[in-house]
Amino acid sequence: MKTSRRKFLHRTTQSGLAALSLGGLSANAESLLSPAPDPLDKSIASRVVKPDHVVRSIPENMVYGYFGADVKPVYTVKDGDVVEIQTVNPSGVSRTNPEEFYTKNQLPIDAHAQAVIAIMKTVKPDPSGIRGHMLTGPVYIDGAEPGDSLEIRILDLTFPAGFGVNSVWPGGGGIPDEVKTRETFVYRYDAKRKVAILKEGVEVPLKPFMGVMALSPPPETGRVSSIPPAFFGGNLDIKHLTKGTTLHLPVSVSGGLFTTGDGHGAQGNGEVSGVAIETAITLTVKFIVHKGKTLKLPRAETPTHFIAVGLDKDLNRAMKNALSEAVAFIQTELGFTFNEALSIASTAVDFEVSQVVDQTLGVHAMIPKAIFTTKKFTYW
Template sequence: MNKILRRTPSRGVALLAAVFFPTAVFAKAADQAPTAREHTLKASPSTVVWGYFDGSKSPVLTIEPGDTVNVETMVTGARILRLLGVPERVIRPSMIEMDEKVKQEGSHILVGPIAIRGAEPGDVLEIRIRDMAMAEPWAVNVFTPGGGTLPHLFPYQGGKFVPIDLKRKVATITSGVEVPVRPFFGNIGVGPPVLVGRLSSRPPGYHGGNFDNKELVAGSTLYLPVHVKGGLLSVGDGHAAQGDGEVNGSALEASLRGKLQIFLRKDLKLRWPQAETPTHYITMGLDPDLDEAAKRAVEEMVEYLVSTKGLSREEAYILCSAAVDLRVTQVVDGTKGIHAMLPKSVFVKSAVR
């Protein structure tokens, strides 16, 4: 059985590491759900916060470990959509109501928080992303002065309303240019320790948050350490599609529906969020300097391979160079991200120590 890593925070920036937990470990989570229930939670003024994570917030929903939550998020309020030139016909009354009744304190409308009964600081939430789908047949993209990677070339506001063909699962950028739709939540996080106060929903950290990692689609699993009673999970920042880097400051921002099954793991002791996809192990490095982020992503992968696969440090470093792909997660949230992707297929069962 793989050894579960305990991450110790390094200076300055949270380092995120993704590890694979074998079937025997997953079974412990599955045992929690013999009579699991399904819940529905849609974005409304009574079910969201706008722009932050707060460990002192009261939950809008309390569930049992193993329950599934069908979450519907909202791209943003009506005021911002009108400023972007979004057609009035697609602006729902609930988007107008959001502006009227919820105080905007940041960029992202987050549905939640959701409390998981029995969760205590030191536990881990295992969030299995069962399904993702578009809630509306459109998305928006926007860039603003001073943002993105090319502010010197675009010192003005721009944006676009992007129609989506739900049957073909493509977004039309302009005539003859289509992008495959691959929806995911850019922002999934838990409540930070109460003494920390509110954290902006923009940068990711030890609480999870704004990963903007396009690999976290349906079929992936995310592990978040719990910092407050109940965990207080919130999700939002729906993306219909995004390139690695999110270079102009936003993805194809959209309202999404997601099915999340949430387990409580008292057998895991993690310091940093971790995740996996069906095909890859992924480690992430975060730093204002992209070079440092890359170094930290590789360092985390070496540590993972030594700690869980029995490789020597030299073997791990060689494997990273031979098989790991470094990708730019995002470069537009102040803290930049690099994620290192290692295919699970490199491990032949008989060869693993």
Template sequence: MWLVLTGAIATSLVLIGWSFWFSPAHASGRTYRVLSVPGNVIWGELFKPDSPPILRVQSGDRLIMNTVSHEGILPDQGDTTEFLTAGGIKREDILPDQIRVKAEVPKSGPGPHVITGPIYVEGAEPGDVLEIKTLALNYRSPYGVISNRHGRGSLPGEYPENNAPIYTKVIPIERSRDVGIFKPSNGLPDLEIPLKPFMGLMGIVPANVEEAVNSVPPGNYGGNVDIKDLGVGSSLYLPVQVPGALFYAGDPHCAQGNGEVALTAIECSLTPTFELVLHKDMTLDTPMGEIEDAWIAIGLDRDLDEAMKKSVREYLRIVNEKYGLTKPDALLYASAAIDFEVSQVVDIVKGIHTLIPKESFKALQAE
């Protein structure tokens, strides 16, 4: 169930936490607040076609959605409070939702992610396209965590060293300067990591239930795509597979390097503001991104070479359809002027993406 609230009443209930008990999600006009309380999240898997939605919205509605980072609450990190305070975080700064999720939400899948949702979009049907606009991203806590686990990451078996099960580091966040503080383990001076928050996991429910059993691999439904350019001002376009689309989000990041080679980014809890837009006159077979000055062509596959091929093919499709350039010409142009990047190599299904600068094709007549 959810409760419709408006104006100052809605605001006050959010601030004092009453909605924490009254409703999984509530609305003020066409902007909806979605809380990361136990009834609104799952842990380790994706939602399925028969998952009951916590909220139903119209195309164009907005969501202010609380999300929870899984880092700091996973079993191999022990007691959450002890883990974070040992990393220099004050007890009073620990996000209560992390503590509550760990205590009350069963870990129902093999993945690590805590995922908020699902949201039913009225009128969405298979064959449509759902656009997820990220309008804002707000930090929920002054810390994040980076981890490397045995058997995971880009160098499994080599790191963590000495066959250790995990090597992990708490990263204090200085919001006033938008940096994370990385403290080397051997006493060297602190390093600063510029923050560039984004949601690592945004998706809709896959029609194939088997694809939903693990939150880690991304797919044509989106999910854990881990593309750092999908921050504020971006759009992610996804092909709808089930009625209502059933949107969800999780895996919030403060900063990530392309490749995500250790295993995680700076994982930190965020509150994104999304706008969901349904496109009935658009078709897609695979996720596509957009930022103000570029399109993002995405390739996903367990084989990195195949992911590269898929990203190139998607680049060719975008440039051909939007600017009229033939695919043979677009391929030659890319070889001289377009960079293809490794999004991540750690999510079972690997990712390659490319930014297609709109400025590069301004001389061509868009269709």
């Protein structure tokens, strides 16, 4: 039996910087920007892609911390286009003295840093008091309309700077009352070995992904913060959404209005300090509109797994939502009874805590394709 990726979308009903130069980067950091593909690796993740459009991380293309149907798009693309979207990482950089972060941490004020400094001095948060991430967008996808879903194929993720930042602070993270002092940690990248180095003896494998990928919420919600994720995506912080994977989001407004940012060099499930290795990432995606394929919640897919998502302010409810989504997918899309689907979820599906720090908490279900031995799943 052949189960197409389009059927993966079908289940659910309506419910509620200027172009960066390499100057100032080390050779190791520089090689991260355009890693050479492994000639022995024929996987999706190794393909080299050329974008149809480039959305640069310059002040006029940025939005500071929110999504909304009234936010004017900075770029318009067509269904099926490949789009490179540059993002920045302002973690640790103040609006009043943005240069201080770089000098204090002995980081070069190169083209990337200059772009961050310009953005921090120019782009203002929403006057209503909404706060969130520094984001690039929105991008208008021609043909996307309410009731459709948008497939976002993640073709590439590269680093325009050779470092990332993690922080701890009182009141933040998964144990907020136990943190007594604020501290910021700079992780420097070794591109050759693909690790982020905190200090001698601590090396974290680099596995970049975007923390925030969102479409606009419907007009009636107004502007909303980018911090809590929701049915339209946003700050999902699912670490499996790396190069070669796919995210599906429901479309609520004409053009979808795709916005992204909050790049992560690496993250553990839970994101328990409150942030990951926060980093600038250049994201290359292909947008595909699925007409009339309505989704209730985000879904994702990798070459090896389907991913069902549960969200709620209560972690127990987020877990139940993820379980319900996983069981419904196995039952409806793969052709099992409810009881069979629940049995499969219990014996073969891993439920992971995406994050516990974004007001609305996340659990994602990893449904392995390999266990369904009579089915053939197409992918890309």
